[in-house]
Amino acid sequence: MAAPALDVLGFGNAIVDCLAKVDDDFLAKQALNKGSMALIDEARAASLYEAMGQVTVISGGSAANTIIGAAGLGCKTGFVGKLKADSLGNQFAHDIRAAKVVFETPFAVDGPASALCLVLVTPDGQRTMNTFLGASGNLTEADVDPELVQSAAITYLEGYLWDPPAAKQAFLKAAQIAEEAGRKVALTLSDTFCVDRYRPEFMALIQDGVVQILFANESELHALYQTSDFNTAIAALRQEKVLGIVTRSEKGSVVVSQNDVLAVPAFPVEEVVDTTGAGDLFAAGFLSGLSKGLDHTACARLGALAAAEVIQHIGARPQTDLAYLARQNGFEF
Amino acid sequence: MAAPALDVLGFGNAIVDCLAKVDDDFLAKQALNKGSMALIDEARAASLYEAMGQVTVISGGSAANTIIGAAGLGCKTGFVGKLKADSLGNQFAHDIRAAKVVFETPFAVDGPASALCLVLVTPDGQRTMNTFLGASGNLTEADVDPELVQSAAITYLEGYLWDPPAAKQAFLKAAQIAEEAGRKVALTLSDTFCVDRYRPEFMALIQDGVVQILFANESELHALYQTSDFNTAIAALRQEKVLGIVTRSEKGSVVVSQNDVLAVPAFPVEEVVDTTGAGDLFAAGFLSGLSKGLDHTACARLGALAAAEVIQHIGARPQTDLAYLARQNGFEF
DSSP states (O other), rough: OOSSSSSEEEEEEEEEEEEEEHHHHHHTTOOOOOOOOEEEOHHHHHHHHHHSSOOOEOOOOOHHHHHHHHHHHHOEEEEEOBBBSSSHHHHHHHHHHTTTTEOOOOOOOSSSSOOOEEEEEOOSSSSEEEEEEGGGOOOOGGOHHHHHTTEEEEEEEEEEGGSHHHHHHHHHHHHHHHHTTTTTEEEEOHHHHHHHHHHHHHHHHHTTTOEEEEEEEEHHHHHHHHHHHHHHHHHHHHHHSSEEEEEOOOGOOEEEEESEEEEEEEOOSSSOOTTTHHHHHHHHHHHHHHHOOOOHHHHHHHHHHHHEEEEEEEESSSOOOHHHHHHHOOOOO | OOOOOOEEEEEEOOOEEEEEOHHHHHHHTTTTTTEEEOOHHHHHHHHHHHHSOOOOEOOOHHHHHHHHHHHHHTTEEEEEOBBBBHHHHHHHHHHHHTTTTTEOOOOOOSOOOOOOEEEEOTTTSSSEEEEEEEGGOOOOOOOOOOOHHHTTEEEEEEEGGGGSSSHHHHHHHHHHHHHHHHHHHEEOOHHHHHHHHHHHHHHHHHHHHSSSSSEEEEHHHHHHOSSHHHHHHHHHTSSSSSEEEEGGGGGGGGEESSEEEEOOOHHHHHOOOOTTTTHHHHHHHEEEEEEEETOHHHHHHHHHHHHHHHTTTTSSSSOOOOOHHHHHHOOOO
């Protein structure tokens, strides 16, 4: 088998974020769960948008953010996700191609509009997300190009892909092709409610060896093992045959393997403006480190650095040159 | 005549900004004049967009930014500008109404798409703008509601409105209605190239008493009086029967009347991220001060404060509560 042409190939919901600043009262009034992601229909999206203030529209999508971040750190990357050729769809496609990511998924010719996520940012910098999946739910097995998957050292899948039924099949097909090609598969658990929705299936992916690298934040890990105790959850994760990376916001991250548990501090920031994309960019840094052959501690440090960049401004895509930032902080790029 | 229901009514091109960070080489390659605004057609907009990196899409438009800022400082405001009911048009309308600005201009039912401005932000924080006027050029006299204009203490007009021929007529009609109602008319010169295009007409507006309040930055003032000497330009401005407000970036502002020339310092900022909207928000603060009966020095300080907010983040619309910011800085609101 030839050396992989891509370092990381991401599969995810192709989403454009509409961000607005709101206060905590707004969340209460709209009965929203702070910090989580809720799936909403088009009518709810329209009424929530109506109630929101001034929006900033920036491409997003969890796996897409990660891929953009990895590209910014010098990785060769690709992305697979479904859009329609409408205004938001064109913006997403423009942005991901502008970052030199291979993106060739054909636009949906009919069906719902491109996906959007209404992201409500509270004064504490936390984001509460409301996603209308739209066209991104129409990703199917037909969109999985076997050669593209075979060409990638790591195929990175977001848990959110479990929500649209056809996308789940695309997810599983990609994982199978990667396995048969001797490539690695990484999964992010995405969100606690997503874990609640698909716990047995996610556990099977981990325990059946479909996934070799697992990203989760502390809450998602607690949800996976249905415990409120961090050490219990880490001990359970250690029993799995995966490399587990658990992010803990300002408490840093923990890298868990059967041999080792490494705690790596967060990167200090002056002010948290908007946490949207923090986990996604952490994964970008970590995966980039893996692709460069760095040790796990260095991978987690690079993840922390990329996450720190994205939480200091509005939106989940980096606004500075991540490779330059990494060099400034002692990484060789 | 009843007391005015609105403090400020703005007329302007209704534009959504697509901002991207670029380096100076990009401007050179695209033959763009740093810091200025160029009018472009749809084909050029498409090719420039293609070449730009990741975009952030935020409502803009010079007069609209000013009106949003004034609303944020507690003024009762309205806006008149033309959109189409497309994605960008809906975003603009949503955003301006979300700020509680009276906005009732009907959408254009045919013709070009809503206006957009491709804003290229260089590492020094300067912005270079490329505007496709689209639907905003279809503002006509029919869109000027006499009662609305009569209800506003100040009608605020942007020089850019001179570019679309029909909009100029709307501009003049609004100014005439305001004059007949005993209201004030303010004009911003918008851009040096805009001054070059319409110098005799702008001079006539000033010297014929159509305009009583004039906003300009230093370069625009130099262009108006065709001098490279600031003191010469200020002396010429002093001869006009207008209240002139000249902004000078980090050097602060100068308020010029026949009786007085007041220099007011800029508000210190930690880092200039993006100067888009600096002049617009200065005007917002100044006009808000006037509507609250503050003296000219206090008006210019309030302008400087609002401008300082908007240059510390991407986009030309405030991201913080300006009234709160003003209170924190000793203004009574």
